[in-house]
Amino acid sequence: MRVSLATHGGLAAPIIRRLPPRVLDTDQLPGDAARELRRLVAAAAADPGAAGPAPHARDAMTYTITVDDSSDSTTLTSSDTGMSPAFGALLTWIERHLG
């Protein structure tokens, strides 16, 4: 499974938009970590939260997480002010494993 994280917007938007998406390959993770990632992806896919920022939010970031797994591809999008706890847990997990 291959997971990529693209980030947009925020206080430093002109800088953030020039940074490439970051990619995580689960082949390089231990088996239990890959299973945990699958569980988090499933939970976030079921309830990602709002795709865009709240109407009055300013400097909020948006996130696009793309999960390629064999023949399936899943794209999840949410924002700082709209994400569900499940999306937040997935985002945090990815950030921690990207190092």
Place this chain on the structure above:
Amino acid sequence: MTINRISCVTPPFILTRLLDSENGEIRQAALATLVTTANLRGERTVRGLIAGALAAPADGRRSVYDCKGSTFLPFATLVRSEDDGPVADPSANRAFDGFGSIRQFFRDVFQRNSIDDRGMRLQGYVHRGHRYNNAFWDGQEMVFGDGDGLVFSDFTGSLDVIAHELGHGVTEHTAGLEYHRQSGALNESLSDVVGSMVKQWALQQTADQADWLIGAEVFTPTIDADALRSMRAPGTAFDNKLFGKDPQPDHMDRFVELPDTDEGDWGGVHINSGIPNKAFYLVATGIGGNSWEAPGRIWYESLKASTSTTQFQDFADTTYQKAGQLYGTGSNQQQAVKEAWAEVGIPVTTTPSLAG
């Protein structure tokens, strides 16, 4: 003799403390319970507390919460309130002290009582997310990340960044500028103006002495960048191999057209803000002295006279009219405003439509 005791699951002293809760529903529930209890017991002291809680304005009371790496704000823990002394966490103290400086700035300089001019509570969240490279205003409160430690560091380290976020709250409670294209870039610029003025006011620097940088402290020492933005020279805040050259324009001829999407920064709101940023810098240095005095007053009155759809030209015209109203037609201040906007490619017109 019969003694009627009132049984209450939540002791009154806890209910009284809950009147100070940040959660409106909890405050309301505590108040309702106390009112009922006080009516039953006829207790004067409790009724006095209730009256005090209802009468006392918030006066921008500060609360700082620790997210402990979570992205979900309701999980955060309150770590410092208005009457508390410094705590062990430097990020919480910087946010708390920053809010205090900004609150005093608005009170002393513009006679404004907090974000909404009605004493709105100032609530901040620190340590949000993991390696989070941002700070934002969510419509009610300010949120700060620690940075990834590679490119960005703790966003509470910059007073002008804290003031920038709080400035979004002031804009929301005045003009309510839409966060797209020119009105969005103006929204961003006004937050940079607030950030810059607060920093200069805190340092007691004149316009000529100031660095006019926004977010000079948010980069780690390994990153070759002066700041997020330069108001004096938009387009020059950074130029490095990692994220390229600062794309901010300093003139309408170089206005950057971008899609109104998250990837397009909602039409380049953080990019085209360079144009009105430069105009404010030119006004401040043209008038001379302190930016928060005549230049700040002209911009603040123009913000209050603007609407959600105000464009660059509208705002330029409004500042010109406000400068005339405040300091006289043909005054040095009004002339400085006229020359500044002309220099960034937005010559003022003589029939402004917004200023009253």
